[in-house]
Amino acid sequence: xxxxxxxxxxxxxxxxxxxxxxxxxxxxxxxxxxxxxxxxxxxxxxxxxxxxxxxxxxxxxxxxxxxxxxxxxxxxxxxxxxxxxxxxxxxxxxxxxxxxxxxxxxxxxxxxxxxxxxxxxxxxxxxxxxxxxxxxxxxxxxxxxxxxxxxxxxxxxxxxxxxxxxxxxxxxxxxxxxxxxxxxxxxxxxxxxxxxxxxxxxxxxxxxxxxxxxxxxxxxxxxxxxxxxxxxxxxxxxxxxxxxxxxxxxxxxxxxxxxxxxxxxxxxxxxxxxxxxxxxx
Numbered sequence: 001x002x003x004x005x006x007x008x009x010x011x012x013x014x015x016x017x018x019x020x021x022x023x024x025x026x027x028x029x030x031x032x033x034x035x036x037x038x039x040x041x042x043x044x045x046x047x048x049x050x051x052x053x054x055x056x057x058x059x060x061x062x063x064x065x066x067x068x069x070x071x072x073x074x075x076x077x078x079x080x081x082x083x084x085x086x087x088x089x090x091x092x093x094x095x096x097x098x099x100x101x102x103x104x105x106x107x108x109x110x111x112x113x114x115x116x117x118x119x120x121x122x123x124x125x126x127x128x129x130x131x132x133x134x135x136x137x138x139x140x141x142x143x144x145x146x147x148x149x150x151x152x153x154x155x156x157x158x159x160x161x162x163x164x165x166x167x168x169x170x171x172x173x174x175x176x177x178x179x180x181x182x183x184x185x186x187x188x189x190x191x192x193x194x195x196x197x198x199x200x201x202x203x204x205x206x207x208x209x210x211x212x213x214x215x216x217x218x219x220x221x222x223x224x225x226x227x228x229x230x231x232x233x234x235x236x237x238x239x240x241x242x243x244x245x246x247x248x249x250x251x252x253x254x255x256x257x258x259x260x261x262x263x264x265x266x267x268x269x270x271x272x273x274x275x276x277x278x279x280x281x
Contacts, residue, residue: 011035011054019045029054030074058082066090071097073112079104098123117142136161154189155180174199193218212237218254232256234271251275 002021010016011031016024019042029038030053037056039045044063052071058064061082068089071078075094079085083102090109097113098104102121109128116132117123120139131150136142140159147166154170155161161180171189174180179198186204192211193199199212200219207226212218213233220239225231229246232239237254245258249265250273257278264277 010038014038014040017041018043022046023048025049027051029057052078056080058085061085230265232275234269234273235275237275248277251277 004023004025005027006025007027009028009031011033013035015035015038017040019039021044023046025048027050029050035054037059038054039057039061040059042061042064045061047064047066047069050069052075054074055076057075058079059081062084064082064085066087070091071094073093077096077099078092078094079097079101080099081101085101085104087106088108092109092111092113094113096115097111098117098120100119104120104123106125106128111128111130111132114133116130117136117139120136122141123139124143125147126145129148133152135149135151135154136158138157142158142161144163144166149166149168149170151170152172154168154173155177156175158177159179161177163182163185166185168185168187169189172191173187173189174193174196177196177199180196181200182204183202186207188207190208190210192206192208193215195214196218197216199215201223202221204223205226206223206228209227210230211228212231212235215235215237218235218237220241223241224243225241225245227246230249231245231247232251233249234252236252237256239256241256241258244260244262247263247265248256248261250267250269252271252273253275255276255278257280259280261277261279266273
């Protein structure tokens, strides 16, 4: 780094616009001027131990590292249109923290951000706690490893998503998604996975009403299901389920193998439904 900026406060519009090859350390981005876009268009910057309370700080940034820093709820739309970033040990708040970014890695972060990660490509979250009403809408090539998520309408219209060793407390997750693999995770929520294509769940615990309906190319391997009634309606499915399922309704095709099922419902299908249910003896 050619330049070190340390122990300063900035609040003016574009205060450090187009900064290049800088270490920015122990700085505060807040104040009465209430300026926006403080680090817009910067290149190859490192941000350490800083606090942000201004809008749009990292837009169109290429090459950045942010460590042990905070962005509060006033830091709206914090990181947009930026590429090649690493964010570690940070607290990120404010609506729409990341959008239309590429090649971003988050590790050991705490995130509270509605509409997080929309229209992104190649994003990884690891050992991160996140609360987001809509997470990763219309994004692709995303990985979550050891992530605790609390949300509602998660992972909609996504493509190429991998999740491992995570806890997802959500609702309407994976709707209209393509090519999603979830391993060794808990997935809790209503109406899981509707209209998905190529959704695979391996060694997962699935909790909640009416899961996995209207799916194409759905696969469950060694999963358990809890409080799951009216499951698999109109889905093309191959499933190996350990334990009990409350009810299965009108599977379109494929084979569902279970230890036990409370009820199998064949009722007024709107399309041919020829799925097979096999109960282990």
